Amino acid sequence: MSRITQLSSPLLLGFEEIERVLDRVTKSGSDGYPPYNIERIAAADGDRLRITLAVAGFSREQLSVTVEDNQLVIRGQQTMDAEEGRHFLHRGIAARQFQRAFVLAEGIEILTAGLADGLLSIDLVRPEPERTVRTIEIAAER
Known part of the structure; x- marks a missing residue:
């Protein structure tokens, strides 16, 4: 059985990847930890975005920030080694x-x-993309 979505229109060509991204976003359930903010910051070279996560108790070594398959992934892992001898x-x-x-x-x-x-x-x-107009030559019919 095929699934019909809003992006299934014959006028929308090549949007399959957007559909996959939307599916990935909706399936990524999260418990809300850690809380975060996303803000737009005006800068001389255009708008910037800032993501701020509340990671109290984590050191720089316990955090990692990576880009994987067009996803920004932030991981935090506290080790229990510091807990030894504490009651x-x-x-x-x-x-x-x-x-x-x-x-x-x-x-x-x-x-x-x-x-x-x-x-x-x-x-x-996001760097401002160059606006280009390209003329496509129309070939004579064969």
Whole structure:
């Protein structure tokens, strides 16, 4: 049985990849940890985006930021080695790992990533594409 979607129109050619990305985004269930903000920042070279994640308790070595298949993937893993010899009377601060992924549009570039005051900030930019007009030669019928 074939599935009919809004992108199945015969006037929309080559949008299969967008459909796959939308499926991936809707299936990526997340528990909301860690919380994050996405903001637009005006810059001299155009608009930039900044993703800020609240990663209190994680060191720089326990975090990784990678780009995999047009996805920005942020992972955090706290090791239990520091817990040896400690006895908690109450443990309210969870030491858990996480993975948060953001699907990137074509052309998005990661500029910087920085960790300060328990906040991981990642700056992104999309260079303004060149506007081109191309004339297609019409060949005579054979």
